[in-house]
Amino acid sequence: MLKKASTAKLFLAASLAFGTILSVLPVPAQAEDVAETKIDSATQAISRAKALNLIPEGTRATAKLSGEKWDVTFETDEKDEGGSPLHVGQIIFHAKNGKVAKYHERLRSDFRGKPGENPFDESKMKFSTAEVQDIALELINQRNWKLDVSWMFNPYPIAYENDRRFEIARLHGVHFDGSHDGIRDGSNRVGVTVDRWTGEVDSYYIDWEEGTYIPEKVSEADLIGIDAAGKLLFDAIEPFLKWQAIKDPEQPKLVYALHEKYVITYDGKFPVEYQWENPPFTEEIKPSYSRELVKKRLLSMYDLNLEYIDGKLAYKLRLKPEITSFRSGLHPVIDAHTGEWLDFLNQPLTKTFSPAGEWLIYTAPDSEIEYAAAILWDNELLQLENEPFIKNSYTLVPFRELMTKLGAKINWDPVARKVTASKDGTTIELTIDSNTTSINGKEQTLEAPAIIKDGRTYIPVRLVLETFNVHVGWSNESRLVLVSSDGNPLVLSPEEKKKYRFQAQLNWENKMHK
Incomplete structure (x- = not known):
C-alpha cells in the first residue's frame, strides 16, 4: 500500500485546480515511448505491456491473440474473501503496430472495519482531504502509465451512493478524468481511495480506451x-x-x-x-x-x-x-x-x-434589485430569516441572527428594553430607540438606534460588528454589506459583485413567494 506522500511531494496539491490540467501528473506518452512495433508473440505482447508500465509488479501476466489484437491480462495470487484476485487488469494491443487500444487496471479494496468503529471519528483522521489528493497524485505518478492521455481532477459528485458527506469519512475517494487538447473527456477515468487514518491507498482503478475526437483540435x-x-x-x-x-x-x-x-x-x-x-x-x-x-x-x-x-x-x-x-x-x-x-x-x-x-x-433575464440589503460574510451570502433594511441611510440588521453568526453570547432585558452581545472580553449594550450604546461600560453615540420591527430587534450593522474587530464595508450598486471577520476589507471584483447580487435577488424573490 502507498504510504503518505513525503513533505517534498506535498506541493502537488498546489497545482490541483478544478477544470485545469495537472502539470505535475504524467504527460501523454511521448513518441519514443509508444513507437509502433509489430507484436508477433505472447512474449512480445507482455514485454510491450511492461515497457509501457501497464503491468504492475507482483502480478502474473498471460497473453493471447484474438483476431488482430492481443489480449493481455494480469492478476495477483492474493485473493479476497470471495476468492477473486485483489489486483487485476487487461491490456488490448493492436497486433500490427503495438498501440494500446484499451487498458483497465483495478486494485480491489480489502478493507474490513472493526465492529463499533466510527468512520467519521475526526480524532483518528491523520490525513486531510487535501493530503489525500496528494497521495492519489503520487500514486498516479508512481504508476506512470504510458498512455496517450493527461489527467484532470474531477470535483463533481458521482451518485447518491457516493454522497459527498462521505468525503469526511475514513475512506476518501479522489477522481480524475482524461483530457484531450486541454478539454475534459469523462470516458477515461482514474479513481483512488485512501484511508485517512493510515494514509494508505485502499483501492484504485483506471479505465482508458483509444478514441477519435470531433473536432480534433478545439x-x-x-x-x-x-x-x-x-x-x-x-x-x-x-x-x-x-x-x-x-x-x-x-x-x-x-x-x-x-x-x-x-x-x-x-x-x-x-x-x-x-x-x-x-x-x-x-x-x-x-x-x-x-x-x-x-x-x-x-x-x-x-x-x-x-x-x-x-x-x-x-x-x-x-x-x-x-x-x-x-x-x-x-x-x-x-x-x-x-x-x-x-x-x-x-x-x-x-x-x-x-x-x-x-x-x-x-x-438569465436581468432583474431589478428589489431587496433592501444583503449581507456577504467572508464570501458567504447569508440567508437570513429576517430581511435587513435601510432607514435614514443606515443599514439595520436582525440582532439575534447576526450575533449568532458572529458567535457572540446574547441577552434580552424586556424591562429595560436592552440587548447585549458579548464575545472575547468585549460587551456591547443597546437600548431600543436610544442613540447611545455602551461598549465595555463606555458610552458611544450610534449612527442609528436599535429598533423593534415586527417583533424582532434590529441593530446598526457597522458600529456593532466593528466593536468586535470585524471589518464592515458597503457596495452601493449591489446593496451588499461586506463583512470580513479577519478585520481586512472584503474586496470584490465586478464579476463577483454581479454574482452575489444575482443570488441575493434570487433569495429575496424566493422569500417573497413563500
Whole structure:
C-alpha cells in the first residue's frame, strides 16, 4: 500500500485546480515511448505491456491473440474473501503496430472495519482531504502509465451512493478524468481511495480506451462562446411538473424538476442524441410557486462546461461539486407549492447552495434589485430569516441572527428594553430607540438606534460588528454589506459583485413567494 506522500511531494496539491490540467501528473506518452512495433508473440505482447508500465509488479501476466489484437491480462495470487484476485487488469494491443487500444487496471479494496468503529471519528483522521489528493497524485505518478492521455481532477459528485458527506469519512475517494487538447473527456477515468487514518491507498482503478475526437483540435472548431451556449440552453430548458413519491407512494408531492442531462454541441446545435422532451402533465393543477423563479433556482445548481462527450465536443450542464446527485440520476427538485428544495425522497435539503454560475448570471433575464440589503460574510451570502433594511441611510440588521453568526453570547432585558452581545472580553449594550450604546461600560453615540420591527430587534450593522474587530464595508450598486471577520476589507471584483447580487435577488424573490 502507498504510504503518505513525503513533505517534498506535498506541493502537488498546489497545482490541483478544478477544470485545469495537472502539470505535475504524467504527460501523454511521448513518441519514443509508444513507437509502433509489430507484436508477433505472447512474449512480445507482455514485454510491450511492461515497457509501457501497464503491468504492475507482483502480478502474473498471460497473453493471447484474438483476431488482430492481443489480449493481455494480469492478476495477483492474493485473493479476497470471495476468492477473486485483489489486483487485476487487461491490456488490448493492436497486433500490427503495438498501440494500446484499451487498458483497465483495478486494485480491489480489502478493507474490513472493526465492529463499533466510527468512520467519521475526526480524532483518528491523520490525513486531510487535501493530503489525500496528494497521495492519489503520487500514486498516479508512481504508476506512470504510458498512455496517450493527461489527467484532470474531477470535483463533481458521482451518485447518491457516493454522497459527498462521505468525503469526511475514513475512506476518501479522489477522481480524475482524461483530457484531450486541454478539454475534459469523462470516458477515461482514474479513481483512488485512501484511508485517512493510515494514509494508505485502499483501492484504485483506471479505465482508458483509444478514441477519435470531433473536432480534433478545439482551435479549429467553429466554437460559440460559453455565454452564447448558455443563452441557447436557458431559452430551451423548461422545468417540468411531476408527482414524486419514491419513499411514500401514499404521500406524493408535486415538484418541479429538470432532466438528468442537458447538452448542446460546440457550434450551438441540438442534435437528436442530445435532445430532451418534458413528460406530459395533464392534470388541472396550478402550482403556487412561480415557474420563472423555479427555472432560475434549478439552473443555479449547474456549472456549464465545454467537454468531450463520446468523442464529440459539446457544452454540458453539470451539477456543482457541492450538490449531491441521487441514484438513477435524480437531481434535487423544488416543491411546486412551497418552493422548498427536496431530495428524491421528498426530504428537505437544508444545505445552502453556492451562488449561481457566471453562465446563468449572464444569460438569465436581468432583474431589478428589489431587496433592501444583503449581507456577504467572508464570501458567504447569508440567508437570513429576517430581511435587513435601510432607514435614514443606515443599514439595520436582525440582532439575534447576526450575533449568532458572529458567535457572540446574547441577552434580552424586556424591562429595560436592552440587548447585549458579548464575545472575547468585549460587551456591547443597546437600548431600543436610544442613540447611545455602551461598549465595555463606555458610552458611544450610534449612527442609528436599535429598533423593534415586527417583533424582532434590529441593530446598526457597522458600529456593532466593528466593536468586535470585524471589518464592515458597503457596495452601493449591489446593496451588499461586506463583512470580513479577519478585520481586512472584503474586496470584490465586478464579476463577483454581479454574482452575489444575482443570488441575493434570487433569495429575496424566493422569500417573497413563500
